[in-house]
Amino acid sequence: MAEDQQPGFDPVAGGRVRHRDEAEVEFNRIVSFSDGVFAIAITLLVLGLAVPEDSSNIAHELLDNRDDLIAYAISFAVLGRYWLAHHRFFSALERFDGRLMGLNLVYLAFIALVPFSSEVLGDYSRETGAIVVYAINMILVSGTFHAQLVYSYRKGLVRPEARAFERRYAGPANLLVVGVFLISIPVAFASPLAATLLWLAIFFVGRWLSDRLARTRS
Amino acid sequence: MAEDQQPGFDPVAGGRVRHRDEAEVEFNRIVSFSDGVFAIAITLLVLGLAVPEDSSNIAHELLDNRDDLIAYAISFAVLGRYWLAHHRFFSALERFDGRLMGLNLVYLAFIALVPFSSEVLGDYSRETGAIVVYAINMILVSGTFHAQLVYSYRKGLVRPEARAFERRYAGPANLLVVGVFLISIPVAFASPLAATLLWLAIFFVGRWLSDRLARTRS
Amino acid sequence: MAEDQQPGFDPVAGGRVRHRDEAEVEFNRIVSFSDGVFAIAITLLVLGLAVPEDSSNIAHELLDNRDDLIAYAISFAVLGRYWLAHHRFFSALERFDGRLMGLNLVYLAFIALVPFSSEVLGDYSRETGAIVVYAINMILVSGTFHAQLVYSYRKGLVRPEARAFERRYAGPANLLVVGVFLISIPVAFASPLAATLLWLAIFFVGRWLSDRLARTRS
Amino acid sequence: MAEDQQPGFDPVAGGRVRHRDEAEVEFNRIVSFSDGVFAIAITLLVLGLAVPEDSSNIAHELLDNRDDLIAYAISFAVLGRYWLAHHRFFSALERFDGRLMGLNLVYLAFIALVPFSSEVLGDYSRETGAIVVYAINMILVSGTFHAQLVYSYRKGLVRPEARAFERRYAGPANLLVVGVFLISIPVAFASPLAATLLWLAIFFVGRWLSDRLARTRS
Numbered sequence: 064m065a066e067d068q069q070p071g072f073d074p075v076a077g078g079r080v081r082h083r084d085e086a087e088v089e090f091n092r093i094v095s096f097s098d099g100v101f102a103i104a105i106t107l108l109v110l111g112l113a114v115p116e117d118s119s120n121i122a123h124e125l126l127d128n129r130d131d132l133i134a135y136a137i138s139f140a141v142l143g144r145y146w147l148a149h150h151r152f153f154s155a156l157e158r159f160d161g162r163l164m165g166l167n168l169v170y171l172a173f174i175a176l177v178p179f180s181s182e183v184l185g186d187y188s189r190e191t192g193a194i195v196v197y198a199i200n201m202i203l204v205s206g207t208f209h210a211q212l213v214y215s216y217r218k219g220l221v222r223p224e225a226r227a228f229e230r231r232y233a234g235p236a237n238l239l240v241v242g243v244f245l246i247s248i249p250v251a252f253a254s255p256l257a258a259t260l261l262w263l264a265i266f267f268v269g270r271w272l273s274d275r276l277a278r279t280r281s
Numbered sequence: 282m283a284e285d286q287q288p289g290f291d292p293v294a295g296g297r298v299r300h301r302d303e304a305e306v307e308f309n310r311i312v313s314f315s316d317g318v319f320a321i322a323i324t325l326l327v328l329g330l331a332v333p334e335d336s337s338n339i340a341h342e343l344l345d346n347r348d349d350l351i352a353y354a355i356s357f358a359v360l361g362r363y364w365l366a367h368h369r370f371f372s373a374l375e376r377f378d379g380r381l382m383g384l385n386l387v388y389l390a391f392i393a394l395v396p397f398s399s400e401v402l403g404d405y406s407r408e409t410g411a412i413v414v415y416a417i418n419m420i421l422v423s424g425t426f427h428a429q430l431v432y433s434y435r436k437g438l439v440r441p442e443a444r445a446f447e448r449r450y451a452g453p454a455n456l457l458v459v460g461v462f463l464i465s466i467p468v469a470f471a472s473p474l475a476a477t478l479l480w481l482a483i484f485f486v487g488r489w490l491s492d493r494l495a496r497t498r499s
Numbered sequence: 500m501a502e503d504q505q506p507g508f509d510p511v512a513g514g515r516v517r518h519r520d521e522a523e524v525e526f527n528r529i530v531s532f533s534d535g536v537f538a539i540a541i542t543l544l545v546l547g548l549a550v551p552e553d554s555s556n557i558a559h560e561l562l563d564n565r566d567d568l569i570a571y572a573i574s575f576a577v578l579g580r581y582w583l584a585h586h587r588f589f590s591a592l593e594r595f596d597g598r599l600m601g602l603n604l605v606y607l608a609f610i611a612l613v614p615f616s617s618e619v620l621g622d623y624s625r626e627t628g629a630i631v632v633y634a635i636n637m638i639l640v641s642g643t644f645h646a647q648l649v650y651s652y653r654k655g656l657v658r659p660e661a662r663a664f665e666r667r668y669a670g671p672a673n674l675l676v677v678g679v680f681l682i683s684i685p686v687a688f689a690s691p692l693a694a695t696l697l698w699l700a701i702f703f704v705g706r707w708l709s710d711r712l713a714r715t716r717s
Numbered sequence: 718m719a720e721d722q723q724p725g726f727d728p729v730a731g732g733r734v735r736h737r738d739e740a741e742v743e744f745n746r747i748v749s750f751s752d753g754v755f756a757i758a759i760t761l762l763v764l765g766l767a768v769p770e771d772s773s774n775i776a777h778e779l780l781d782n783r784d785d786l787i788a789y790a791i792s793f794a795v796l797g798r799y800w801l802a803h804h805r806f807f808s809a810l811e812r813f814d815g816r817l818m819g820l821n822l823v824y825l826a827f828i829a830l831v832p833f834s835s836e837v838l839g840d841y842s843r844e845t846g847a848i849v850v851y852a853i854n855m856i857l858v859s860g861t862f863h864a865q866l867v868y869s870y871r872k873g874l875v876r877p878e879a880r881a882f883e884r885r886y887a888g889p890a891n892l893l894v895v896g897v898f899l900i901s902i903p904v905a906f907a908s909p910l911a912a913t914l915l916w917l918a919i920f921f922v923g924r925w926l927s928d929r930l931a932r933t934r935s
Contacts, residue, residue, distance in 0.1 A: 089590060092534060096582070098310060099538030102317030105393060106325065107542065112397045114404060121401070121410030136390070143386040146314070154307060168579040172572070175541065179548045183557070186550060192557030316746060320753030323829065324761065330833045332840060339837070339846030354826070361822040364750070372743060525808060528752060532800070535756030543760065604797040608790070611759065615766045619775070622768060628775030 093164060094153055100171045101146045104178055108138050111182030134185030137262065138177055145174065145204060148237070152208075155225035156215060163215060170207040176200055194251035194258045198244045205241045212237065240265055311382060312371055318389045319364045322396055326356050329400030352403030355480065356395055363392065363422060366455070370426075373443035374433060381433060388425040394418055412469035412476045416462045423459045430455065458483055529600060530589055536607045537582045540614055544574050547618030570621030573698065574613055581610065581640060584673070588644075591661035592651060599651060606643040612636055630687035630694045634680045641677045648673065676701055747818060748807055754825045755800045758832055762792050765836030788839030791916065792831055799828065799858060802891070806862075809879035810869060817869060824861035830854055848905035848912045852898045859895045866891065894919055 112131045115124035149170075180200040187193035212234055215221050243265050251258035330349045333342035367388075398418040405411035430452055433439050461483050469476035548567045551560035585606075616636040623629035648670055651657050679701050687694035766785045769778035803824075834854040841847035866888055869875050897919050905912035 089586070092530065092586060094310065095313070095531070096534050096538055098314050099317060099535060100542050102314055103321055103539055103542040104545075105389075106318050106321040107545065109322075109325065109393055109397045110328070110546070112394075114397070114400050115410075121405055121408050121414070125401075125410070125414065135394070139386075139390040139393070143390075147382070150307070150310060164583070168575075171541075172575040172579075175545055175575070176548075176571070179545045179550070182550050183561075187557055190557050192551075192561070196557070196561065312746065313749070316750050317753060320750055321757055323825075324754050324757035327758075327761065327829050327833045328764070330830075332833070332836050333846075336841050336844050339841055339844055339850070343837075343846070343850065353830070357822075357826040357829070361826075365818070368743070368746060525804070528748065528804060531749070532752055532756055535753060536760050539757055539760040540763075543763065546764070600801070604793075607759075608793040608797075611763050611793070612766075612789070615763045615768070618768050619779075623772050623775055626772050626775050628769075628779070632775070632779065 090159060093159070093167070097149060097153070097167060097171060098146075100175055101142065101149070104175050105139060105142045105146075107178040108135050108142075108181055111135065111178060111185050113186075128185075130188040131185035134181050134188060137184070137259075138181035141201065142174070142177055145208070148208065152212065155221050157222040158220045159215075160218070160220070163211060163218075163220065166207060166211045166214060170204065170211060173200060173203040173207060177204075188259070189255050191251045191255055194255045195248055198247050198251070198258070201244045202241055205237055205244070209234070209237050209241065308377060311377070311385070315367060315371070315385060315389060316364075318393055319360065319367070322393050323357060323360045323364075325396040326353050326360075326399055329353065329396060329403050331404075346403075348406040349403035352399050352406060355402070355477075356399035359419065360392070360395055363426070366426065370430065373439050375440040376438045377433075378436070378438070381429060381436075381438065384425060384429045384432060388422065388429060391418060391421040391425060395422075406477070407473050409469045409473055412473045413466055416465050416469070416476070419462045420459055423455055423462070427452070427455050427459065526595060529595070529603070533585060533589070533603060533607060534582075536611055537578065537585070540611050541575060541578045541582075543614040544571050544578075544617055547571065547614060547621050549622075564621075566624040567621035570617050570624060573620070573695075574617035577637065578610070578613055581644070584644065588648065588651075591657050593658040594656045595651075596654070596656070599647060599654075599656065602643060602647045602650060606640065606647060609636060609639040609643060613640075624695070625691050627687045627691055630691045631684055634683050634687070634694070637680045638677055641673055641680070645670070645673050645677065744813060747813070747821070751803060751807070751821060751825060752800075754829055755796065755803070758829050759793060759796045759800075761832040762789050762796075762835055765789065765832060765839050767840075782839075784842040785839035788835050788842060791838070791913075792835035795855065796828070796831055799862070802862065806866065806869075809875050811876040812874045813869075814872070814874070817865060817872075817874065820861060820865045820868060824858065824865060827854060827857040827861060831858075842913070843909050845905045845909055848909045849902055852901050852905070852912070855898045856895055859891055859898070863888070863891050863895065 112135060113128050115121045115128075117124060177200060180197045183193045184197045216226070243261060247258040247261045250261055330353060331346050333339045333346075335342060395418060398415045401411045402415045434444070461479060465476040465479045468479060548571060549564050551557045551564075553560060613636060616633045619629045620633045652662070679697060683694040683697045686697055766789060767782050769775045769782075771778060831854060834851045837847045838851045870880070897915060901912040901915045904915055
């Protein structure tokens, strides 16, 4: 264990668990990389918006493409929420290891897919197929986020003072998101619109959970 | 309040107001994320420029597309200005909470839309519709920025020494921008060119306000 | 040499070797820049995915384009791995000079090419040409990474405590990657699928090497 | 001057000159923003590469598009060089003000244009028009960089120990780049290829200047 005291060099791939303060630069670099992927993915959403092709009636064409704007708004809100959750989770981490970093990369791969799913959703928002693609992407994002939560609890990587909060709040909130998106898939076969409205419920339930938690804690 | 002393863990979604020094990493991460969105949006503006499709007369085709370059210049200047204002506002913040972070995300959603509005403007700069789209985008950006200013004043999140400056300068300057873009919408129905020229006035008025302020303070 | 003691100013182009602590801001800026290129390249991979063009059967069209998703997954995994290796290498660096920075830029030029090669691979995954293009890109990435490793060992830029690890693990692992991609080129002329499967072997061999190393060290 | 002592709040738009240590967070944020624009612009170059459209002969189509790869290589090298120069210049800055930040934004607007000029160059590398577009872009980049150098010398914003180096090396090297690109414009009317070869000379002259300087200093 003596070599663990060597400051500054730490092969992430080596599978050793390290304290975030022991390897602050490394930890910050991983957080920055994740933030970078989030910031780029959220800004690439704009590429899914179709620029009108005919000058005769721009306003009309934009109104026809309003589903593009709705998909943009949904995806921006969803990615923003995921970023806040990721942000909170990483601030609750006390230690990390190579496997958690691997899980984080898989998670980021699904985050970086959102601009694609969002463009599909914007172009075919009334088609069951597009709703299903979007829902699957979100389930994969939330699922790999959950895998990170579970793994870091099992390995004891979370700060003691944050454990109760993460276990009682973040875990269930995340499973709820998975559940809503799962349910929305069969719903989409009956009505794509109903599935989209179901997604909106997440935001209100999220706020309600958040408010209830704030009351419980005070 | 005892749990406020726990260093390092702070659930942003929890609604608690925190001092920026108490949660420096969190605060910096939010600032970095915002800067990332600004940097990406400003660099994606270039994707709105149309590459000539016919080699026989490149210079001629580029001149025909000069409105693309003008839209690029306007949008770069506008995003640069907004970034400086956001930059200044965040340096004046002493504390922040989850609601302010939420407002900031909505603000960033409108910032990230600018490459789209800018491409529409570049492609149809003589059409009323394109001017209106661009003006609405700017009003939404300035409006959500103003919401952040007002909210943080009301909640006392701004450093005492910066309050007078922000109240006397940043707030009015921002409302002025909203006003000019609002007025440009009816103007665009009469003359798209006149509306564009009206926007240019913001830069000169901004400088004049800035100079006048500098004189007042010295 | 007296001017080497002047803190803070250090012309990278000047060819002088500097300690990372002596020029911490500079060093961090280079690391951030590299991370930025990685984060952008990995997020741009999504632009290689083709959005369905016909609403009649989205699911069918997406299934037809499943090679796009496979290329996305491969490239995300590959760029993620390279990033971890680059990350580890830079954390093992003790000093750096202008020539290493130049090599790093060439390396980043090949990293930034991956979204292109990946799109070619996704569009033509059964064509020998696409496999060869992808393999060449990877050989250039690994080759310029190896050049950085070799150069920094020769110039003694690596921390003493990290030297054994880098020499025994990182160097051979990287050459192995080069080897597998080299072999995959003639294989691709016989069977593009076989070449792709060969690439997968890198991940398993990499893990096996990593596990074996962990056992050796403990 | 008393208000200059107020730590932390500093309205960039206010036109006051500030020491980089006095406003470290502000200064770093500007540097990060510039680095972000560079990293994004350099990575967006890849979007200028044309993916083959016909699977029958990918290798052949890629060879036909080899000018795309040459333009990519030139632009990556050029942006890398500009980044190193910008990097060095900002590490030599001791103080900064709003006007310098404004100049830096204009400079970044021309940096962010490079992916466009590079795509034009890659598509029409044998056309005079494309060469001229590229050369004008580079002249604008170098020109606004020079404006920053001159302004910061005149206002005494550069660290004393860096002044001689910047004045004797960075300034002339930058003017040389402007000169070569200026000369390449008339040359492009005679021969686009000759103009491109002329650009290559910059790299060799740059190295020679750098080597000569290293000898002079030792």
